[in-house]
Amino acid sequence: MSIVPYEAAETIRRKKAQYCRLADTNQWHLFPQIALPTATFKFVEVYNDGAPERVVHQNGVDFDWPSLEGFLGYFSATNKHVDAVHMVNAGELEMARGDGASDGDEVKAVFTVVYHAGAPGRADGMHGTGAGHYHETWRRVDGDWFLERLWMRQFYWKVQGV
Template identity: 35%
Template sequence: MPVPFDVAEIISRKKAQYGRCIDTKQWHNFNQVALSDTEFNFLDPDGSIIMAGKTRLTFPSSKAFTEFFGRFFRNAETLHMFGPGELEQVAPDEVTAIWGMEDQLLLKSTAGLVELRGGGYYYETWKLKDGDWFLKSLRLERTYTKMSFMARVLQLLHIYLWLILV
């Protein structure tokens, strides 16, 4: 069913806040966007869970998500951009949303030589709680990822070292 304008506006604003909290490293404000038990899953174009080193990018809570990405993005500059959302109210207290996205990550200490860019779609569920809307589940399905040459070299080096040291 259609989403009332005021609900769509709240959810769209909170999606923008999600990106800003990440890009400006305002992890302490993330509870204004997501519930504590929000589930996060990040998938490669082939449908597999994305790996960051040995870590699977699937998190059972906002705390696990913000702790990991707080460390992971500590020495990175990021930008997350979202297209207009496709919102549908599936229950009085639940809205599903699909957002097109593109993101970029630059490692600060590499003079711009290590860069990751990508895009895809967020599939989300938003819940009404105590008169406000919050992210309840998030699944990012990437459609592409592009790495700079140095990022690819570092990735291959990491794989090689893992193979010989394990």
């Protein structure tokens, strides 16, 4: 793997920032601007307690979607009444195919994320803070970059005020 060209890296970082902002503001209808329809999304829990990694399971749902449509369907409904903010770092990006020149069509990225969620517009009520790493594959299609695979490894999750 090799260094990602500047323009590709900045496009991916910008789109990752958009991912966070769109999720935080419930603008799920804009996600096709940043992710392919065939994008896959999987969220797993991994902690330092010796237990094996496991798919996040909440409210009877495994957080493992084989398409953008399934991912959006779930979060557009469940996050409708949640205030949230996601913060990511600049990420670690590497070309996965090609020779590192601008003709590579796949980038592997890892972004550290910290996120907060809670009852909307209130100082009291439920508050959750989580953290982990997004492991992602980005694909160039028709000259633009799109999220193709997201695998989130959550290693911190605390809920208070329930």
